[in-house]
Amino acid sequence: MGTGVVNIENQQFLLGPNQGILFRPRIPHEYHPLDQKNWKTAFLSFDGTLCEELAQYLGLKDFLYIDRISPEIMAFIPEIFHDFISSNTVSLPDQSVEIYKFIMLLHQNNVFKDLHSNATHITLPIVNYISDHYSEKVSNEQLSKITSYSVTYQNRVFKKAFDITPLEYLTNYRMKKAKEFLLTHPEWEINTIGNKVGFHNISHFISQFKKTYHTTPTKFRRFI
Known part of the structure; x- marks a missing residue:
């Protein structure tokens, strides 16, 4: 107060x-x-x-x-x-x-x-869709249907606002959710966490996690 x-x-x-x-x-x-x-x-x-x-x-x-x-x-x-x-x-x-x-x-x-006010009508639906559907397969074409703009235009607007493309934002969001699950659900297997954040190939999930955080999910969990 x-x-x-x-x-x-x-x-x-x-x-x-x-x-x-x-x-x-x-x-x-x-x-x-x-x-x-x-x-x-x-x-x-x-x-x-x-x-x-x-x-x-x-x-x-x-x-x-x-x-x-x-x-x-x-x-x-x-x-x-x-x-x-x-x-x-x-x-x-x-x-x-x-x-x-x-x-x-x-x-x-x-x-x-x-978010730039003149871009919110494009960026906000993308951000909301990703936060709700990050565990599913998401494509530029799906996002284009959500925004009602072409893939080229929506990606250009999104990158101007966030400095990354929508699919790069999706990957980053998935990695952050993976870290959250590693912290909050120590009982979950690494494979389970990978599936929950949209990776159905465990090798791909571990590779992306290591690329993003320079450590594997297993080592990250031990570290915390």
Whole structure:
């Protein structure tokens, strides 16, 4: 509640309700209430072997100002914040899973915020379709039917907005879901996870995972 001022790297931000800043450790900053009025804040800090990779995933340089958050994040934060500060603190693996979910929500929030308004009618249906059908076979032709534009045009617009093609976005999304499943479902076999993210050839799945993350799914699971 309330509004405050945050100074970071010679920049000043007003931080009001449903806004926030994510920044790396040891980045000098200061903050105070606006006009000395009441300002209630909360913070979450975390570290771990995947932090650098997650920071790159978010496009985080030194800090990331979030001026508007999605309803999903608004619902998620109070729930997980209560769990973290309660006397029944969740286990460290569970905390890692929740933080990973939070990062995924932040990424999705930024993706939708950064879409060019004149391209949303093309990019948004593609993003939504992929998030709902990533486990299935997806082709440019299918996406073209969703957008009602030619494959060439829709791909050009999508790449301008995301710097990758729709099918490259699909592959990246599948890999991120695979990592999520490796974290959240330790009981699932690697083959099961591959199938759930749209790879029905286990060798192809392992090869793509290694190409993306420079390790195999099995080694990634051991690492965490």
